[in-house]
Amino acid sequence: MKGISKILLVSASGLLAAACGTTMTERAATGGLAGAAIGAAVDSSVTGALVGGAAGAAIGAATTPRYDSVNRRQYYDERARRYYFYDPSNRRYYWEDGSPR
Incomplete structure (x- = not known):
């Protein structure tokens, strides 16, 4: 259960960071960078950074500008x-x- 809450935290943080940027590329980049930073901070490993970065980039690319x-x-x-x-x-x-x- 503890691992699932970490993944949810990383995903939610990536979603918030993915809102930064006006183009799909900018949102994917900012979401990926923020997700990697948050994933590494939560899991303190390379795996956490990779999962967080991938989630943030995917969410950033999927969102639309305001x-x-x-x-x-x-x-x-x-x-x-x-x-x-x-x-x-x-x-x-x-x-x-x-x-x-």
Whole structure:
């Protein structure tokens, strides 16, 4: 039972980390790295890092970004010298990289 709870902890942590990134590749990479770090910390072995990294990468690749990155209008903020966009689904503004504005 103890091994199952560790796997669940690694999977849940990988799911949270997999939400980082705007493209499938970015989400898979951040999920894999975070899953490997958490897996190694929980299991303190190479096996834990491999399992956590694989789970995080798979979950990261399977998730979708929180906004439509293809069909959106971008605006330029001259003071910040960055582009931003409006997400009508939650009525919020985000920078081009997806972080809240």
